[in-house]
Amino acid sequence: MSFEYIQAKDIPEAVMMLGKYGDESRILAGGTELIPNMRHHAISPKILISIKPITSLCYIRYGENNALNIGALTPLRMIERSSEIVRSHSLVSECVRSIATFQIKNAGTAGGNLCQTVKCYYYNQSHINFFMRQSLEPCRQRGGSVCHASRVDTFNHAILGKPANGCIATTASDLATPLLALNACVKVIGSKGERLISPEDFFLGGGRTALREDEIVTEVQIPSLADTTRSTYGKYSQGTRNFPILNIAVIARLTPDRKFCEDIHAILGGVSVIPLRLRSVETQFRNQEISSLDIEDALRDDLPGVRIRGSLSEYKLKRAKTMVSDVIHSVLG
Amino acid sequence: MSHRRINLRINGMDHEVEVDPEDILLDVLRERLNYTGTKKGCDGTGECGACTVLLDGKAVYSCLILAMDAVGKEITTIEDLARGTDLHRIQKAFLECGAVQCGFCTPGMILTAKALLDENPKASEKEIKEAIRGNLCRCTGYVKIVEAIQHAGENYGK
């Protein structure tokens, strides 16, 4: 690793520096992803712009209509420990609790979590001089023309839907799934000013987000939830500190007698390059008597065209169906 | 501008050291400042926990912190815990409970334990295991480590 290091003392300075150095620079927030990627030579920025001094981006606040606003530089551990978030948006708390380790979460930030690159094995090996071994041929993420993962059976790749620029790695951010279910927007700022990006527009798959070259994430805005809302988060990973193979966020608003589902949002991460909205489940379950609901039936539409490359991806599909079924049952009671 | 002279506050003392931007806190601690209690167990990718230090009281992987980003923070390494031959209660608990075998994970484990107990001295077994999720151990199976942390938590801070 070899780079220049500069610090931005506030947001305007950060934006200015990003604009000035463009593609040769990277924002350094928690560093829990950037530094390992640099060690693996997956990226080699010439300039690191540390935004750690911008303490004004570290906050958990409730704003208009009780929306939860989390500053982009808020460490994940602070979010995890917030008893207010446990009360207002337990989905977020459950999700963060399952992420990585305390040490990662004390440094890693909310904004950083959203902007992660892919975590495919082959991405981290497809470059020159991987420590001491010969590299693999550069993959599509690295500007090459192959996808090594598509030739083998793995747990960690999409089993349905279109690749993102030829890449079938899934979204690494654990938070993407609940944020999509919560319809949380991402506030960003760049040289052209501020904008609010919907979660569907923000996550583009293949480790890319809607951020323009000179933009940084400043805040995550999560709408409040009605008192009658129930939600559950589920995660399947290999190991308690690893990235999700599958994760799911379901939010439902039920009538007080819990017999009727007024509204439901269901997002399943890990089957496609971007977490998948289970539209059929949502449409079929919205405004329905709970006793009449058939999850299997709904899933048939939501999980079509599955790319089974072997025993592992076959298992992944089975597990996804079980997970959706288990979590929805638990939310609907 | 590459090379810079910075001040790192480690274990309550100021240390002046010349660093390059790419110098990682773990390497500066071990190679330049002789704080070899902090260990390196993976390829600097935040995977093992042996490099755990406290930054303003919070457990972090020092292999993922640039030395330049540690300026202005209170860094605590394992060397800060004992006072001469007087061991910290967590260190004593580890010895009494037989929680040390090869010792390589031990500094990181103890610091993670300290960060946990400082915040939550009555941590349950489940909470302790969650807290040390990020510290790998190959020798002990964690059984006596968890016991030691529970033991240290009794009457903590009194």
Add this chain to the structure above:
Amino acid sequence: MQMRIIYICVALAVKCSGRPVKVVHNREEDLVCDTIRHPARIHLKTGVKKDGTITARQCLLYLNNGAYTHHGDLVAGAIGVVFSGVYKTPHLKYDANLVYTNTPYGGPCRGFGNVQITFAVESHMDDIAKGIDMDPVELRLRNAVSEGDETARGTRVGRCGLKECVRRASQEIGWELKRKSDKAGRKVKGVGIACGNHWCGWRTGFDANVWRTGYQDPTKLYQEDPASPFIRVREDGKVGWRDYFEQELYDSDASSCILTVNEDGTVIIQVGDPEIGQGLKTTVAMIGAEELGVAIEDVKIVGVDTDSGAFGIGSYSSRVTLVLGNAVMDAARKAKASLFDIASRMLGVDKNELVARNRRISIKHDPDQYVLLGDVAFRAYSRREGGELVFHGYHDPDSTIPDKRTGQGTISSTWSYFAQAAEVEVDKVTGEVKLLGIRSAHDVGRLINPLGAEGQVEGAVHQGIGYTFFEELEWQDQGRTRNANLLNYRIATAEEMCPVTPMFIETDDPKGPFGAKGLGEPASVAVAPAIANAIENAIGCRIRKLPITPDKILNALKSRGKED
């Protein structure tokens, strides 16, 4: 991992540079280039009577040797030795094949082949039990060796707590009730047991000439280096080893120590085998302190130093408590004899009347008459007739080198025995296996350091759990290791451990110091089959390939037509 070539490289680097040299592998090199546990494919066939008596057993073993041979032959040999000592087997055939592949090469790894073979044999035993409709615990008790039995390798079984271990482990896991518990529903529980034995030392009998010169054949050495000091050309022109350098097998498993009683009665023991965190120093200090009647704080252990003169083969093969422990006993007894000589004169009694305890040497039948051990020691140093108190301790166990062809012979003077029982809960829809607990019963001969012994069992079980569920080096085309980091080569974190209950059975083995046997490796050996057997009890499916992953469970259920 053990890579002897490194030692030579380091020595050469020191010689060339004149500076201290440190070798560090990074984690990627460790996972890609260092030795690994040999993967194995094992075929077993057993003849058994209806009453459960084993009559014959045949084993065909294939070891994935990797790219080079580094202990592969020794592991294959070790497997043959170890698995023939668990059950009475009048007829035994064992064939092992090492297969070269373009993958990382195998070497010593805790258990040294015993882990692989025990997975196969103990899974197979449960299959047998099922086939003859017998309880697996009963089948094991029926066939387990006892003291005095002769194994298929012609060795006599010494102190043996195998049956007791099987009884204890099964009892503690709640065998009777849980074995027959309700197996309906989505989540089902099951219990399983596995047992085994392990050596406490290893008389390898490897070729000493290869060790010393790198060559087995002097003519080949001559081709490379005609001036080698190890060879000479005879009158008839033939090349041979130099005089007194005959082809020999290394016939020793010794360790030694140098014990000094200081002039104040404290003790220093220089040992020949390294402390690697297993607690060697504490155990050895306890043995020395016990024998000499001093406090453990009075004993200082000086670690391995090739300048010290204390020789040891090393810390492996679970040998240290037994072999080095006996060496320390040897030295301590000599020290005690010398001290008693002096004390007997001081107290005016025959030295057979003396006992050493609590830093004193006192008269057995009149303990109020004593001298301080420190005063006795001081006399040794301060008087003309005193004499120094430095003693050499040495022990070479009475094991024999096994015959390479027939397998007859014993590599270890005694054997440790163990049984491990596991309880699992299997989710038949997700295929996830939750480990509820492991009970690990060990015949340790005599428990010297309980805390240390528990730590060894708990740590070894952790490795066993990893071996069973998560740890797998993933190789793909052309042998490339794709998960060469600690995030993707997963060892269990604290949250992934289940409760582990070590239990110790003391059989008081005369071969060991105070009756002790070895304990370093055993608890890693039977974890995988105990878990596989528990899974079989829960869902009626046998998983034959490790690691046990959810997709394997679901595939097994599907083939049984039992998928919910």
